[in-house]
Amino acid sequence: MQKRWNVVDAAPREFIAGCRVSEGVCGRLHEVALRLLWQRGIRSPDEIASFVEPAYDRDVHDPFSFARMGVAVERMLAAIDAGERILVFGDYDADGVTSSAIVMVALREVIAKTASAATVESYIPHRDREGYGLTMAQAERFAVEGIRVIITVDCGIACPNECAFLRARGVDVIIIDHHQFGDILPDATLIHPSLPGEAYPFKHLSAAGVAWKFVCALLVEARRRGVGIADGFEKWLLDLVAISTVADVVPLVGENRALLAYGLRVLRKTRRPGLIALMAAGGVQANRLGSRDIGFAIAPRLNAASRMAHASRALDLLLAASREDADPIAAEIERLNRARQQTTVGMMESANSRIEERAGDRIHIIWDPSWSPALVGLVAGRIADRYGVPAVAIGKHDGVWIGSGRSLPSYDITEAVRRAGDGLLTRSGGHTQACGFSLASDDHVPLFAERLRADAEVRLNADAVGPTLDVHAEIGLHDIDWPLIEALEKLEPFGQGNPEPVFMTRGLDVASSSIVGKEGSHLRLFCRDASGGASSFIGFGFAPRAAEAARGSRIDIAYSIAAEERNGARNIRCKIVDVRSSE
Numbered sequence: 001m002q003k004r005w006n007v008v009d010a011a012p013r014e015f016i017a018g019c020r021v022s023e024g025v026c027g028r029l030h031e032v033a034l035r036l037l038w039q040r041g042i043r044s045p046d047e048i049a050s051f052v053e054p055a056y057d058r059d060v061h062d063p064f065s066f067a068r069m070g071v072a073v074e075r076m077l078a079a080i081d082a083g084e085r086i087l088v089f090g091d092y093d094a095d096g097v098t099s100s101a102i103v104m105v106a107l108r109e110v111i112a113k114t115a116s117a118a119t120v121e122s123y124i125p126h127r128d129r130e131g132y133g134l135t136m137a138q139a140e141r142f143a144v145e146g147i148r149v150i151i152t153v154d155c156g157i158a159c160p161n162e163c164a165f166l167r168a169r170g171v172d173v174i175i176i177d178h179h180q181f182g183d184i185l186p187d188a189t190l191i192h193p194s195l196p197g198e199a200y201p202f203k204h205l206s207a208a209g210v211a212w213k214f215v216c217a218l219l220v221e222a223r224r225r226g227v228g229i230a231d232g233f234e235k236w237l238l239d240l241v242a243i244s245t246v247a248d249v250v251p252l253v254g255e256n257r258a259l260l261a262y263g264l265r266v267l268r269k270t271r272r273p274g275l276i277a278l279m280a281a282g283g284v285q286a287n288r289l290g291s292r293d294i295g296f297a298i299a300p301r302l303n304a305a306s307r308m309a310h311a312s313r314a315l316d317l318l319l320a321a322s323r324e325d326a327d328p329i330a331a332e333i334e335r336l337n338r339a340r341q342q343t344t345v346g347m348m349e350s351a352n353s354r355i356e357e358r359a360g361d362r363i364h365i366i367w368d369p370s371w372s373p374a375l376v377g378l379v380a381g382r383i384a385d386r387y388g389v390p391a392v393a394i395g396k397h398d399g400v401w402i403g404s405g406r407s408l409p410s411y412d413i414t415e416a417v418r419r420a421g422d423g424l425l426t427r428s429g430g431h432t433q434a435c436g437f438s439l440a441s442d443d444h445v446p447l448f449a450e451r452l453r454a455d456a457e458v459r460l461n462a463d464a465v466g467p468t469l470d471v472h473a474e475i476g477l478h479d480i481d482w483p484l485i486e487a488l489e490k491l492e493p494f495g496q497g498n499p500e501p502v503f504m505t506r507g508l509d510v511a512s513s514s515i516v517g518k519e520g521s522h523l524r525l526f527c528r529d530a531s532g533g534a535s536s537f538i539g540f541g542f543a544p545r546a547a548e549a550a551r552g553s554r555i556d557i558a559y560s561i562a563a564e565e566r567n568g569a570r571n572i573r574c575k576i577v578d579v580r581s582s583e
Contacts, residue, residue, distance in 0.1 A: 003388070003467040003578055005558060007474065007504070011038035025049045030487030032479075036472055036501055037491070040253075051257065052490050059258035063217035065200045072174045072189045072214060073221050075149065079172075080110055083117030084148035089134060091154035091207070092127045092311035094247035094302040098240040099153035099176065099211040100124065101318040105237065106215040113227050121147075124311045127374045128397040131427060132436050134159045143169040151176060151214075154207030158429045160186040176211050178250075179429055180414055202255040204497075208244030209259060212237055238263035239270045240318065246291050247299035249434075251497030260493055264289065274317035277330035278302075282337075288565075291493035304337035307374035340375065347371055347379050351393065355383065362465050363390040363411075363456035365449040371395030373402035377436070380406040388467035390456060392417070394445060400426070401439040409433065410464050411456065420451035469578050471504045471558055477533030485563050485572060505529060506556045507582045513551045515543050523576070525549055527557065539576030554582040 011034060019026040019034050026034075026045050029052070037043070042051045050059055063069055079086055086107060090100030100122055107120040125131065125138070133155045139162040142150060149172050156163070156175035163173050163186035173188035181192070191214055193200045205213070216234045223229050242263025245256055252260060268289050270276060275298075279286050282297045305314035313329060313336075320326035351366050358364070364383050371379075376393035383391035384406040390413055394403035407413035414430040417437050421428060424444040428437035439445055494500040508527035511534075516524045523542035528534045537559060539545075549555050558578040563570055 002580065003469040005469050005471050005504070005556075005578070005580070007471045008039050010473070011035040015043065019045075019048075025052050029490070030483055032473060032475070032484055032501075033487040033490060039472060040498060042253075051253075054258035054261045056258060056262055059255055061201055061255055063213040063220070066191050066193075066213065066217075067195075067198055067200075068189050068191060069214070069217045072191055073217050075172055075174065075189065076107075076151075076218055077110075077221060077225070079149045080107075080114060080116045080118045082148075085146055086118060086120045087142060087147045087150045088120060088122045089138075089150055089152045089155070090122065090124050090311075090315070091132065092124050092306035093154070094299045094314075095207045095244040096124065096154035097302055097305075097311055097314045097318065098244040098247075099208040100315055102208055102211045102215055102237050102240050103151055103153060103176075104315075104319060106218060106234070109229060109233065110218065110222050110227060113222075113229060122312075122315060124306075124315060126310055127306045128372070128402070131402065131438060132429060133427070134162045136162055136165060138162075139165050139171075142166070143171050147171060149174065153177070153211050155179070156186065156188070157181040157190070157192055160184045162186075163188045174214075176207065176214055178205055178207050178210055180431060204251045204254065204256060205259075206241070206244040206248045206250045206256070208241050208248075209250075209256065212241045212259075235262070236266060236271065238265075239267040239272060239275060242267050243294055243298055243302070246294040246493075246495055247302070249496045252291075252493060252495040253497045257493075257498070260291065260495075264291070264493065267294075272318065272320075273323045273326040274320040274329065277320070277323060277326035278317060278333065281330040281334040291495050295495070300340075301333050301337045304340045305333055307372070307378075308336040308340050308343075340378075343372065344375055344378050347375060347393075348382060351379055351383060355387065361389070361453060361456075362460045362462070363392065363453060365392045365394075365452055367394035367396075367401065367403070367445055367449070369396040373397050373404075376402070377404035377406070377434075380404050384408070386467065389465045390416075390460070392449075392452065394439070399440075401442070401445050403437050403439070405430070405435040405437075407433045407435075408460075408464065411460055416452060416455050416459070420455050421448055424448050469558055470499070470502060472499075472501045474504045474506070476531055477505060477508075477527075477529045477535045478531060480533075480535055480561060480572060480574065482572070485561065488561065489563075500560050502558050502560055502577050504556060504558045508555055508557055510549055510551055510553050510555060513546060513549055515546060517543070523549065525557075525576070527555075535574055537574045537576050539579070542576055542579070545579065548581065549579050556580050556582050 026048050088100050088103050090096040111118050151174045153176045157177040167187050175188045176191045193203045193205055219229050241259050245260045268286050284293050284297050302314045305311050317329040354366050355364050373395040376395045379393040380391040390407040390411050392405040394401050405413040412432045414435040417435050426438045426440050512526040514524050516522045521543045523539040523546050525537045559574045559576050564573045
């Protein structure tokens with residue numbers, strides 16, 4: 001499907017000139033890097049220095065800046081001193097699993113160092129059978145079983161009734177979350193960066209980022225009280241924070257950028273047997289690992305556990321004490337991931353055929369009782385990416401319809417689902433661009449879809465929908481050189497809020513065009529521009545569009561640029577993002 005190319009506004013000349021005469025980082029940066037920073041809203045010398053050279057001491061904030069952090073830490077240390085039963089209740093996705101692992105590892109360390117009789121247990125609900133968040137049935141069970149403190153991670157903020165029930169039975173709840181919340185907040189100790197009146201300076205942490213903040217505060221206070229926690233213990237948990245930061249698609253700016261930068265360093269030399277085994281099974285080279293490896297290899301495998309079996313297997317892997325324990329779990333997760341890929345392909349084929357019948361809709365809503373609710377989020381995400389509109393996919397499990405939505409920045413899908421589902425939803429929650437929900441009745445599904453389509457028709461401007469591609473700079477082929485590569489590497493890691501730059505060159509003459517790859521699915525081009533510059537391009541999965549870039553044609557190419565190593569040599573690779581006929 002042809003995308004609209006949106007050429008992002010260029011940086012003003014005065015901005016570039018001002019940076020050129022600045023001391024420090026600004027004055028040393030490549031002009032293209034300065035243009036990209038300006039587009040991302042990074043414009044002052046201090047902001048640029050922090051972005052390009054994140055520093056742990058400067059950019060990672062004090063965890064006690066959270067309004068209720070001191071209360072949470074005090075209650076947790078009191079529970080450890082009293083030998084109470086503690087439960088870590090986590091979500092089933094990669095963010096939730098890494099959050100659970102972070103808190104579990106830290107609590108086990110403090111309990112061990114204090115020789116406390118306290119116990120810490122974990123609970124992750126089954127994605128299909130139990131769904132997202134704490135339920136009343138679970139709350140009743142935990143109260144009866146004698147749990148004294150529950151720490152919810154990556155969930156809980158939307159569970160006021162369950163928290164009230166637990167509080168009435170003497171169970172204290174500490175909620176570590178970052179999701180949207182309703183009008184009524186739970187009666188619990190809340191650690192959430194976006195709560196009304198919350199003073200914490202950075203609002204976009206992943207759940208594991210918030211969990212890590214709790215752990216940092218806990219360890220600081222434990223050390224102050226004489227507990228022999230090794231200096232730097234918390235920094236070795238940043239590998240898990242890095243995974244969650246990429247997996248949950250939080251903005252890679254501010255504190256997140258620092259946490260990811262340092263987390264990648266830890267991940268490349270992780271001591272965690274489970275991650276070592278997972279990377280080995282997935283063919284990830286740890287020493288050269290980047291954010292793309294997390295997004296396309298590590299996070300999907302962790303998520304495959306909950307989508308195809310149970311998320312507890314992913315947590316077991318992260319907490320494994322040895323390779324002997326970890327390798328069989330990693331192999332199991334690898335099999336689950338392959339099964340997930342195959343099943344998703346079939347669901348997408350079915351979804352695409354239905355979407356063609358409603359090509360003009362401003363939101364795509366599809367459902368099928370045979371679809372696994374664990375996979376509908378993947379389907380919704382792929383539809384949204386392909387067609388450039390919000391998408392909702394709904395499956396069925398044990399008589400309950402369970403759906404997931406993905407959206408555009410201009411359309412809050414969580415609020416839209418709540419509006420359309422008034423009186424129909426049994427559960428809902430999520431973020432601005434991603435949501436989950438459930439419907440109890442077969443009759444409610446088409447009614448919900450009709451309402452949601454009407455909502456999108458009113459609130460989504462027609463000009464805002466459809467597949468688009470942001471192009472960040474127009475350059476000539478002669479501009480592609482090693483200084484540019486070095487400048488782009490200073491802006492890594494790329495992700496939400498800091499997208500990988502897309503460049504464009506117009507009026508390229510295609511000198512050669514060939515289909516490559518074992519299955520003949522890729523397109524390789526060699527092109528020349530009007531100034532005599534020349535370059536090769538590789539388009540992964542672009543073989544079906546070879547006719548648009550036949551030898552002798554004149555085209556515009558949108559592409560990314562990066563260094564690659566092959567057979568011991570380091571080369572520049574231009575990867576096709578899109579092609580179109582040149583005007």
